[in-house]
Amino acid sequence: MERLNLINQCIACIFILQITTCLAQRPIREHNYNRREHSLVKPFLTAGLSVPYWDYTGSVMFTQNYVRLTPDEQSMSGAIWNQIPCWNRNWELFVDFKVAGRGKDLFGDGLAIWYAKDRMVVGPVFGSKDYFNGLAIIIDTYSNHNGPHNHQHPYISAMINNGTLHYDHDRDGTHTQLAGCEARFRNVEHTTQIKIRYENDVLSVFTDLENKNEWKECFSVDSVELPTGYYFGASATTGDLSDNHLLNSMKFFELEGATTAERAQIVPRASKFEEPREHVDDPKPSWSNLQIFVVLLLGMIGAVICSIAGYMYYEKYQQNKKKRFY
Template identity: 80%
Template sequence: MEKINILNHCLACFLVIQISSTLAQNPVRETNYNRREHSLIKPFLTAGLTVPYWDYTGSVMFTQSYVRLTPDEQSMSGAIWNQIPCWSRNWEIILSFKVAGKGKDLFGDGFAFWYAKDRMIVGPVFGSKDLFSGLAIIVDTYSNHNGPHNHQHPFISAMVNNGTLSYDHDRDGTHTQIAGCEARFRNVEYETLLKIRYDNDVLSVFTDLENKNNWKECFTVDGVELPTGYFFGASATTGDLSDNHLINSIKFYELDGVTTFERADIIPRATKFEEPREHVDDPKPGWSNLKIFCMLMFGMIGAVILSIAGYMYYEKYQQNKKKRFY
């Protein structure tokens, strides 16, 4: 019995040493801090029918279960914006949302989650300002996608802007995105989760699309430099096509408890981002086989008519010539 106790004691000591060694080599960050002033959680409305820490504009509607940015109607736009700038150096956002509508084959347009300098400005980029300064995580659901590219929709992408780049709707933003992934989440019965993590200039986006509490990496990009002091927001828009764009919750976590004003003046940029490509219009569609056949037929018929007309003119000319000699 004593040998067994000694053996168990030695084993416990060994495990403690191993765990201590692992922690020394791979230090674990302290528990994340949930910050209420940057979060949007139920209940959304206070007794005075106000939303703590948030402003909203456009077609936004608050219910007990969700915040609707747009209804499933054409030409709608809505946005919500945090009132308090974020001074946390490293942070994580868990966004719960749902996109659904009546359209089976045609639907759109989508929504965007923002970390931007300017807030509450309505514009053409999913209901918010173009030529923005900051970060946009764009959830593009437009089914009839624009331009040639090698992915399907819905599509999640990231754009970092210093205020000089314009979002190219005609190319679904592919000319200015830094990364992206396909994500099939539309018209599912459960909520979709999106995790946006910014940690020491590394931007990572993860998804939980199957309601299995299992995060799947969408993309990770290092060298993303964002200033502190910008605002979080979400906006959505519909055009000729439409969907309900619902936000169920926004949960903000400060990763290390560090706030800093030193990065307030840096210019947003992605150091590993290609230079934006120029917009090039789609080539005009080529002629179909039927159109080519019809053009050839019309050409042949025209040639025959001209030949007959030429022959008749020549014959008449010869007859008139003979008459002059009589």
Template identity: 50%
Template sequence: MRCDNSYQVREHSLIKPYNDDRWDFTGSTIISSTAVRLTSDYQGQRGAIWNNIPCRLRNWEMHVHFKVDGKGSELFGDGFAIWYTKEKMEMGPVFGNRDKFTGLAIFFDTYANQNGAHNHGHPYVSAMINNGTLSYDHDRDGTHTELSGCESNFRKSRFETFAAIRYEKNKLTVSLDISGRNEWKLCFTTSNVHLPTEYFFGATAATGDLSDNHEIMSIKVFDISEGKVVTEDDADYSNVVPNAEYFAPPRDHVDDPKLSTLSRLTGWKLVGVFVLAAVGIIVCLMIGYILFNKTQQTSRKRLY
């Protein structure tokens, strides 16, 4: 995807041996010789890595080498996210990061929530632009604030998994390489996306009742400005309010067939199921008791 004149920007890139003081780590993050593990395959974890140098590039491309796997074969979650935001190192409920963020998020979502208004399967890759006022709706898997997205079987892939996030001339493009062919496959592209400079790159992940290993092997950022000189007009680019002219429309919910009916029930619905089950058991016991008494009475009559 990169232009011939592009070059890797070391101050925004994360590569082995991960001892770069330009990146900060927090939460459940574990650093090894081969990867940065944001979460392990345990419940209730949140981990993050953040570049502490603001990006001053007008046009950039990021390549992320990642891995998501775990013991679960039917149920797993929740996923991870790549960020370009004004805030950094603020833990929260959105894949380990704060809600009502300011900037861009690319979500790698592995779990279909119960009330998700979507007609796609999971895992799912999507984008969201936020000016600091929008909340990410977990129950609907973010469908009402989604720019665009695509299904992608990146979890437990037999091959190395990569994502390319390109922002050039107000156009956002996300491509994936998960099939071992060493070529990018377009996930989505959307125009009229406005992002400022001076924001920070980061990656976060979270587990809840379900879990997975979420690992980052490398993050490489490239300058794709094609050698253009910064002008006076670029000086005010840091004041741009993140926005996009297009959002995906709300969609009807289609249940994920991989999830059992009981596993999709939460809250009062789950309580209702248990109450109905308990009532059914009580009724069965009462009927059994009545039939048993009648049988005993009949047996006594025969004895006389």
């Protein structure tokens, strides 16, 4: 009996030793965790009316529940930028936002989420710099979209730029976009969430459009190289068309992987792009039915006036002719 107990104890020791060895050989996995210095969450303002870790410019306004980048007014622009560069190679950014306005058929322009080298630079790309270095997630709501497209708006797309590419508003950026998807989020009762995930050079964007806590993949692209040490930001703009562009939160999560400055010197690049679309000028717009009707109406009025004038001239001529016989 004692021998049996001794054998069982030996077996138990060997089992425990094997488990310990396996655990020791297993790589340690870090849990994803929120980094406050890269996140924009409520309460936004401190007692001194400053925003911890963030700067802002333009038409930005803070409330208890959201950050308004632009009001529903023409020709407005606003941006908010993180003060702390991101040194994490792998990360996730959750953006909770809302776009709404009075326009039913005509509205715009949209907003962009940035991971870029230069911050707080006002420009024509949804309120921020053109020819930028880094990543832009563009949330385009412009209802009167430009150029030949195979998609409807609103539209979410990504652009990787090394400082040499121009965002072509006349073509809604379709000739330089990395990938994209349609997303109907405007004027819905709930807020919209997108998740931007960058891990091991794979860029993925997911959406939760129905407020069901269910993520749907918008797109995923591999071989995307982004440097560390860039800044997160968000900007929005309106033109002749307008909307309220509201940010409810931006939450940054560090994924497993090293925090490193080694990639700070690489150039942003992506090996795969959607098939480029050349900039082709729009054909001259044809006349609408209203324009044709106005032209015909003016022509008829002109013809009537000419007829009346001709008749009056003829009557006067006849009267003068009769006077010659008296």
